[in-house]
Structure formats: structure tokens, C-alpha cells
Amino acid sequence: MVSHHTLSRRALLRGLGAASVAGGLSGLSLTTGCAPRNSGDSQPLGVPSFTAPPSGEIKIWDRSGDLFKVFDKAIATFTARYPRVKVDHMAVEINAKLPNTLITGADVPDGAFYDDALVPGIAPHLYDLTKLIEPYRADIAPYKLGVATVEGRVVAVPWDLDPGLLFYREDILQQAGVDPARIATYEDLLTAARTVKGKFPSSKPLHLEANEFLGQLWIDMFANQQGAAMVDAGGKLALNSPPYLRALQWLDRVRAEGLGTLAKYFEPTDVATLDNGTQVFVPWAQWFVFGPQQLLKETKGKWRATQLPAWQAGGARAGVMGGASFVIPAKAKNPQLAWLLYEHLTFHKDGYTAVYGPNDVYPGGLNTSVPSYLPALRSDAPLFKPVAELGGQDLWRVTTEAARQVPGGYTIPVWWGKAVDYFGVNVQRMLNGQIGPEQVLKESSDQIQKNLIDRK
Amino acid sequence: MAYPMAAPARRRRRRRVPLAPYLFIAPFLAIFIGFSVYPMGFALRLSFTNWRGAGALEVTGLANYRYLLTSPDFWGSLANSAVLWLLVVPVQVVLALALAVALMKARFRGVFIATLIAPFVTPLVAMAQVWIILFDQDFGAVNQALGMAGLPAVGWLTTTTWAKPTLALLVLWRTTGYAVILLLAGLQGIEPQVYEAARIDGANAWQQFWRITLPLMMRSVSFYVVIGTLTVFQLFAEPYVVTDGGPFNSTRTAGLYLYDHITNSDLGLGAANSFLLVVMVFALSLASIRLLRAREDA
Numbered sequence: 001m002v003s004h005h006t007l008s009r010r011a012l013l014r015g016l017g018a019a020s021v022a023g024g025l026s027g028l029s030l031t032t033g034c035a036p037r038n039s040g041d042s043q044p045l046g047v048p049s050f051t052a053p054p055s056g057e058i059k060i061w062d063r064s065g066d067l068f069k070v071f072d073k074a075i076a077t078f079t080a081r082y083p084r085v086k087v088d089h090m091a092v093e094i095n096a097k098l099p100n101t102l103i104t105g106a107d108v109p110d111g112a113f114y115d116d117a118l119v120p121g122i123a124p125h126l127y128d129l130t131k132l133i134e135p136y137r138a139d140i141a142p143y144k145l146g147v148a149t150v151e152g153r154v155v156a157v158p159w160d161l162d163p164g165l166l167f168y169r170e171d172i173l174q175q176a177g178v179d180p181a182r183i184a185t186y187e188d189l190l191t192a193a194r195t196v197k198g199k200f201p202s203s204k205p206l207h208l209e210a211n212e213f214l215g216q217l218w219i220d221m222f223a224n225q226q227g228a229a230m231v232d233a234g235g236k237l238a239l240n241s242p243p244y245l246r247a248l249q250w251l252d253r254v255r256a257e258g259l260g261t262l263a264k265y266f267e268p269t270d271v272a273t274l275d276n277g278t279q280v281f282v283p284w285a286q287w288f289v290f291g292p293q294q295l296l297k298e299t300k301g302k303w304r305a306t307q308l309p310a311w312q313a314g315g316a317r318a319g320v321m322g323g324a325s326f327v328i329p330a331k332a333k334n335p336q337l338a339w340l341l342y343e344h345l346t347f348h349k350d351g352y353t354a355v356y357g358p359n360d361v362y363p364g365g366l367n368t369s370v371p372s373y374l375p376a377l378r379s380d381a382p383l384f385k386p387v388a389e390l391g392g393q394d395l396w397r398v399t400t401e402a403a404r405q406v407p408g409g410y411t412i413p414v415w416w417g418k419a420v421d422y423f424g425v426n427v428q429r430m431l432n433g434q435i436g437p438e439q440v441l442k443e444s445s446d447q448i449q450k451n452l453i454d455r456k
Numbered sequence: 457m458a459y460p461m462a463a464p465a466r467r468r469r470r471r472r473v474p475l476a477p478y479l480f481i482a483p484f485l486a487i488f489i490g491f492s493v494y495p496m497g498f499a500l501r502l503s504f505t506n507w508r509g510a511g512a513l514e515v516t517g518l519a520n521y522r523y524l525l526t527s528p529d530f531w532g533s534l535a536n537s538a539v540l541w542l543l544v545v546p547v548q549v550v551l552a553l554a555l556a557v558a559l560m561k562a563r564f565r566g567v568f569i570a571t572l573i574a575p576f577v578t579p580l581v582a583m584a585q586v587w588i589i590l591f592d593q594d595f596g597a598v599n600q601a602l603g604m605a606g607l608p609a610v611g612w613l614t615t616t617t618w619a620k621p622t623l624a625l626l627v628l629w630r631t632t633g634y635a636v637i638l639l640l641a642g643l644q645g646i647e648p649q650v651y652e653a654a655r656i657d658g659a660n661a662w663q664q665f666w667r668i669t670l671p672l673m674m675r676s677v678s679f680y681v682v683i684g685t686l687t688v689f690q691l692f693a694e695p696y697v698v699t700d701g702g703p704f705n706s707t708r709t710a711g712l713y714l715y716d717h718i719t720n721s722d723l724g725l726g727a728a729n730s731f732l733l734v735v736m737v738f739a740l741s742l743a744s745i746r747l748l749r750a751r752e753d754a
Contacts, residue, residue: 099721103509121721124510210614212702269594418720421529425704432703455523 042128042153045328048336055084058337061098061112064091069361071113071345074354078344085337098122101329108331111338114156116147116323117217120414123150127328127335130154136347136373142408143224143320144372149411156325157342160369163318163402164221165305167282167289170391172196172203172302186250186309189281193259196280204273205280208251208260208431212424213417217321219427221285222247225319226311227407230416230423230448237449239423240441246311248430248437255431262431266295275299283308285321286399287368292389300389307402318402320410323369352376356383364388367395370403377403415452422447503727520728530729532705533713534736536620537689540709541740543624544631545684549677551628552635556643557669559636569640572633580630584697587626588613616706619699623707626694631687635680642676643669678748682741689737 048054060075062068068091075087092098094112101108102125114122133154137145144158166189168180176199178192193205209215223229228243254260261279263270273279274291275298282288292303307317326342328335345351352373358365365384370377382396413419423444430440503520505513524530555572559565575583590597591612599609612622646669654664692711695701701708708716710733717726 099509099719103721103723124508212700268589268592268596272595415720418716418722421705421708421716425702428702429704451527451529 042123042126042150042155043330044131044153045127045129045335045339047131048339053084054082054337054340056334056337057086057088058110058332058334058341059088059090060338060341061090061092061094061109063094063113066361067113067366070355070359070366073359073361074345074351075341077350077354078341081344081350082340085340087341102331105331108329108333110332110334111326111328111342113159113324114327116144116156116325117412117416119148119156119325119327120150120412121417122327123153123155123414125330126155127330127332128153128155129157129328129339132339132343133157139347139374141372141374141403141406143406143410144323144325146408146410147323147412148325150414156327157339157346158372159325159346160323161372161403161406162285162287162320162323162369163399163406164225164283164285164308164321165288165398165402166308167284167292167303167305169277169280169299169302170304172200172277172280175199180304180306183306183309185313185315186311189283189309190250190253190257190259193254193281194257197259200277203278203280204259204261205278206254206260207270207274207279207282207284208254208262209265210262210428210431211264212428213420214265215427215431216420216424218284219244219247219251219423221319221321222311223319224407224410225308225316227316227409229410229412230419231411231413233409233411235411235413237445237453239448240445243311244441245437248427248440252430252437255433260431266291271295286370286395287322289387289390289395290368293387301391303390304393305390305395305398307398307405316405316407318405320406323372346371347373349376353383358385370396370399374404415448418452419444419448422451499727499730502724503731505724507724508721509723516724520725521732523725524729524732529705529708529713530732533708533710536706536708537691537710539620540624540627540691541685541688543621544627544688545681547624548628548632548635548684549680552632552639552680553673553677555632555636556639557665559640560643569633569637572636574633575630576634578630580693581697583630584626584694587622587698591622613699614703616703619703619707623694623698626698627688627691630694631684635684638680638683639673639676642673646672674748678745681744681748685737685741685744689733689740 062071068089072089075089079085079087090109092109092112094114095118098109098112098114099122102122119126130153133140133145133148140158141161144161145154148154148156148158166180166183170180173180173192173196176196178195180192183189183192189206196205197203209218220230223243226243226246228238228241230237230239232238251260255262261270261273263273263279265284270279271291274282275296286305289305292300296303308319310317326346328338328342332338345355352371356366356371356376362384364387367384367387370383376383377400379397379400382394384396386392386394386396423440426435426440426444429435430437435443501513504515504517506516506519507513559568562568591599593599593609593611593614596612598612602609610618612618650668650672651664654668659667689709690711691709692715695707695709695712696715699707701712714726714729714733717723717729
């Protein structure tokens with residue numbers, strides 16, 4: 001039966017028009033409603049005060065893969081301690097999903113593992129954890145406390161520290177007569193590379209990073225080693241400065257003398273040249289150890305690690321490259337329970353031991369980074385075992401010695417990731433011989449200032 | 457006498473429509489308004505602000521548009537997309553048309569179509585990894601083949617000269633099967649009697665193609681050119697996985713540049729970039745259609 005309710009086309013269109021206008025207006029008000037009402041500053045999270053044993057459910061995001069399995073085991077130690085807390089542990093592509101989730105406010109996790117370099121970009125969406133971190137402040141590596149602090153507020157629970165180390169081929173250095181213990185400065189490293197090339201002319205002994213993002217991260221490690229960062233303590237751009245120039249000039253000499261292999265980290269060319277003796281020295285974060293353990297079939301057991309050389313005699317032998325922390329979104333349903341979990345993992349011995357110590361996933365322990373909580377870095381109580389793929393070397397000793405030397409005062413600006421389009425790209429132009437170090441710093445500084453700082 | 461009386465009644469009938477059809481389309485309208493019109497309105501509003509996903513919206517007028525229109529990065533990304541368009545769309549149309557014509561007469565057509573469409577339905581990330589390995593400068597199969605022929609190795613993905621053509625080749629390989637299917641559908645719509653009449657008139661195969669097939673396929677080709685244009689200007693996954701926009705931003709497409717704003721929570725700029733892209737892609741599509749229709753009319 002056809003409805004007897006009819007309306008004129010004009011009336012319908014008029015109605016739709018009115019509805020659209022109303023919809024538009026309500027849309028505008030909704031739009032305003034969508035935008036968080038706060039000014040964009042992090043809200044402080046208070047110290048938890050539970051009158052009864054903590055209880056509830058929290059949703060925690062971690063990266064997929066082996067690390068997820070490791071955290072799964074570690075979370076079990078937390079739930080054993082707090083049996084009334086249920087942890088919904090999820091493997092998520094966090095870097096892609098978290099920023100959007102924080103903006104929309106839908107399905108927000110109570111806590112997430114997140115790259116340090118990206119934390120400042122989402123800081124307005126996170127809880128200010130300053131008060132909660134306060135009791136641990138003196139025991140956290142100064143570098144890590146710096147990167148977890150945005151505009152004076154600690155917005156992340158500082159998790160791991162990724163000290164840079166100098167990885168080298170023990171067998172090749174022996175054949176070339178190079179003593180790694182004598183490589184104390186980058187000048188020494190250049191001399192050692194020349195010696196290796198003299199003995200093995202087809203080699204290009206030093207790794208030069210071809211990935212723009214990793215290249216920038218890598219040079220920031222060299223800068224951090226010299227106590228510098230892209231911005232100074234006041235947040236002012238400090239890229240065009242002696243520490244960066246020193247690092248770039250050194251890399252440019254490596255390139256100009258034909259001593260470097262320009263390759264993207266662990267892509268086919270890199271793996272092949274690491275395995276066939278073309279590359280002999282790799283100054284890189286501790287997580288390079290993943291290569292000898294998983295990727296480098298021919299040279300497994302032939303790599304060793306030592307501290308980075310210093311930029312000047314007597315200078316720091318360590319800098320940091322990468323790292324991650326735990327963040328608690330301002331829209332989390334159970335932020336205090338999330339804090340309890342992260343406090344357990346980061347600052348309690350059974351928590352961090354469950355992550356770094358031997359387990360089903362990593363029988364020798366997780367050895368790609370170390371905790372940023374300094375009391376965990378005891379030389380007499382190593383968390384992971386000597387690494388067979390490094391010829392049984394005690395990597396714990398090497399890396400904890402480096403970790404203690406990492407200079408603090410490092411800040412990651414909000415625009416760090418976007419700066420790759422300028423600084424990261426210009427560094428690659430230099431490594432391809434197109435421009436010089438001074439031009440890299442001048443052009444990059446101008447571009448960053450214009451496109452990322454001045455544009456508000 | 458009855459005629460003048462009937463007219464107003466008919467006018468009334470024309471002016472009044474039943475409510476039911478509108479109720480039937482109401483669910484679609486609600487979804488359309490909720491998930492298309494409203495987000496577009498919101499995005500348009502965002503494009504006039506510097507909102508970064510938190511805090512109050514601060515209106516900055518045309519600042520985002522001014523910034524983009526004077527930014528070498530924005531124009532560079534458009535130029536990269538335009539070059540990719542030139543490398544992909546014209547080649548693909550010719551290739552797909554030739555394959556579609558060949559398939560019309562081929563035996564085991566289904567097998568060929570399945571083979572052609574396979575790259576389109578294969579997960580892109582897996583294919584991109586294959587591309588990275590194949591075109592590796594030092595250890596890739598392509599350069600090894602060149603080496604066996606006595607030719608020097610080429611930096612397929614590491615030089616600004618070759619990165620775009622290599623990426624275009626991936627896009628061609630992945631999407632040409634889809635183009636063939638679309639054009640094949642167009643070819644099947646041409647009445648066989650037209651060819652029969654042409655044959656009776658003495659037209660050879662080449663003349664039939666030029667005089668019948670091509671003119672009658674112009675609408676399908678126009679449609680595919682629009683689809684191809686949209687594909688290339690939204691191209692994201694291929695450069696993201698294979699080159700990450702490098703070397704030196706030479707494969708940073710319009711889609712990838714837009715993504716950069718989103719990942720940096722620069723949502724106002726991202727929204728402005730989206731609207732500029734919409735206008736430009738619309739203009740480009742319209743120009744392509746006009747050009748092809750003009751040829752059809754001629």
C-alpha cells in the first residue's frame with residue numbers, strides 16, 4: 001500500500017535545506033565540541049591512593065612481534081602482584097594508530113609503548129606524570145628524563161636506553177693489525193679505517209646510513225655524545241652549531257676518502273656488505289646486535305662491540321640513538337592502573353627483570369637495549385647473558401658502561417620527525433657528494449626555521 | 457470545457473510526491489551526511505585553523521593555503537605526482553587497450569585475465585618488498601642481469617633519475633590488470649554487427665581498430681583516465697614502502713606529502729592540502745575528459 005502521506009518536492013527541498021543549515025550549524029558546534037576543551041596542555045595525573053587492592057581493567061598497546069611476547073610475560077608478573085587488575089594486552093601498529101586515536105578519542109588505550117622521537121608530537125594528549133615520576137627522578141638516566149619531558153612536564157614513563165656502540169669485525173681487525181682498544185677518538189677510527197682499506201682495498205670499512213630518518217637519528221646520536229641537540233635548553237634551533245658540524249665534517253671525510261659504504265640499515269645491500277667484509281665498523285645503537293643474531297649468517301660470531309670513540313680526547317664515549325617510553329593518554333579510562341603497570345615494569349626489579357632477563361622468547365635475555373632506570377644497570381647483576389653471536393662477549397658490561405656516560409640535556413623538539421624532510425634529506429645529499437657539511441647545516445636550519453618553527 | 461479544469465489537477469499531481477521514496481533513501485542520506493558531508497565540512501573548517509588535534513581551534517584564515525601555495529615542498533610533491541602521472545597513465549591506457557583487444561580474441565581468456573589481475577589483488581607491501589629486492593643497486597636481479605650483458609649497474613631506487621620510473625613500473629605492473637578489465641568491459645559493449653558491416657565494406661583489422669574500436673572506446677578510456685589520475689595523485693603506499701619519498705624527496709608524491717602533515721598532527725595544513733588537491737585533481741580529470749571527448753566528437 002502506498003503511503004497517503006505526501007509532501008511537495010519544494011517543501012521537501014526546503015526541509016532538507018533547513019535541515020542542512022541546522023545540520024551545518026550543529027556541525028559547527030559539534031566541530032567545536034570535537035576539539036578538546038582544554039588548552040592543549042597535559043593534565044597532571046595524581047598519585048594513586050587505593051583504599052582497597054587495586055582492581056579494574058586496562059587496555060595496553062604494544063608493538064607486535066617478539067617484544068609483545070616479552071611484555072606479555074612481564075605483565076604476568078604485574079597481574080601476579082595485582083590479581084584484581086585485568087590487563088587487555090594488544091599488539092598494535094602504534095605509530096600509525098595512536099595519534100589518530102588520541103585525536104578522535106575513540107577506543108583510546110590506557111597506556112601505550114611509543115617512540116621517544118614521536119612523544120613530543122602527542123604530548124598535549126598525554127597525562128602529565130611529573131608528580132608520579134618525582135620519587136624516581138634521581139635514578140633515571142638524565143638523557144631519558146630529558147626526552148620524556150616536554151615543556152617542563154614529564155609526559156612519558158622513561159623506558160629503555162639505547163646507547164651507541166662501535167660494532168666491528170674482530171677477525172678483519174686482527175688480520176689488518178688494528179687494535180680496537182686503541183680506537184679512542186673518531187680520528188683514531190678514521191686511521192683504523194684507512195689501515196683496513198690498505199690491507200683490504202675492496203673494503204669500504206665504515207657504515208654510512210642511507211635512510212633519511214635513521215641518518216638523522218644517527219647524527220643526533222653523535223650530537224648527543226657532544227652534549228648537543230637540535231634545540232638548546234630554551235627551545236631555540238641550534239642545528240647550525242659546532243657539534244653537528246664536527247660530526248658532518250667527519251662523515252664527509254669518510255665519504256671523500258672512499259672509506260664508507262652508503263647503505264640503508266639492514267636492507268639487502270647493507271646485509272650483504274656487512275657479511276662479505278666490505279663493512280668493518282658500524283657506530284650504531286645497541287640494537288645493531290639484532291643483525292649478528294638474526295640476519296648476518298656468514299659473520300655470526302665475528303662481530304664485537306666496544307664503546308663509541310670520543311669526538312675529542314677524554315670526551316664522552318656514548319650517545320643515544322632511539323628509544324621508547326610508555327605514555328598514558330589523557331582520555332584513558334583507568335590511567336592510575338596504567339601507571340601502576342608501568343611503574344612495575346620500569347622501576348620494580350621483578351618487572352624489568354621479566355623484560356630483560358632470560359625468557360622463553362629470548363633465552364639469553366633481551367639485549368637490544370638496557371633499562372633507563374640506573375639502579376637496574378648493576379655490573380654485578382647483569383640482566384641478559386653474554387651474546388654467543390658476538391663471540392660470547394659480555395655485552396651487558398660494555399653497554400652499561402656506555403649508558404652511564406650518556407650526556408643529558410637532550411631535548412626532542414615537537415617537529416623532530418618532520419625535520420627529516422630537510423635535515424635528513426640534506427645529509428643524504430652530502431653523503432652523495434652533492435653539498436658540503438656547512439651547506440647542510442645552513443640550508444636545513446633555514447628550512448626548519450621557516451617551515452616548522454615560524455609557521456604556527 | 458473539461459480541459460481547463462483538468463490542468464490544475466495535473467499540476468497538483470506533478471508537484472506532490474509520495475513520502476515513501478524519501479523514507480527509503482533516508483538511511484543512505486543519513487550515512488552520506490554523517491560520513492561524507494559532515495567530515496568534509498569539518499575538514500574545510502579545519503583548513504582555516506592551525507589545529508593539531510588538541511586544544512581549541514584557532515582560526516588562522518588563509519594562512520595554510522598561502523603557505524602551501526608558496527611552498528616548494530608542496531609544488532615539488534605535485535610535480536613528482538605529475539611526472540608519475542605522465543609515466544603511468546598514458547602508457548597504461550595504451551597497454552591496457554592493446555591487451556584488452558588481444559584478449560577479445562584469445563582462447564583461455566579467463567586464465568589470462570586471472571594472471572593480469574593477480575598483481576592487483578596481491579598485498580601491496582609484499583610486492584613492494586619484491587621490488588626493493590629486485591631493484592637493489594648492488595644485489596638486485598635486475599642489475600645482475602645488466603651486469604651479465606656487460607652494462608653498468610643502475611641506482612634504480614637510489615638516484616633521482618631512476619626512482620620515479622622504477623616506482624611507475626611498480627604501479628603499472630600492479631594496476632594494469634584492473635585497467636584491462638575495465639576496458640575489456642567497454643570492448644564487449646561494442647555490437648559485433650558494427651564490425652561485421654565494416655568487414656563487408658572491406659575494412660581490414662587495423663582500419664576496424666582505428667575507425668570503430670578506438671572511437672567507441674573513448675568513454676571507457678575517459679573513465680579510466682579519471683580513475684588513473686585519482687590513483688596517481690593519491691599514490692601513497694608504493695612510495696611509502698619502496699622509497700619513503702626518497703631519494704631527496706624525489707618520490708614524495710602528493711599523497712605522501714599529505715600524509716606527512718597528518719603524522720605530524722598538522723591537521724589544519726593537512727586539510728588545506730587535501731582541498732587544494734581535490735581542486736587540482738578535479739581540474740586535471742575534467743581537462744582529460746574534455747580532451748578525450750573532443751576527440752570522440754571529432
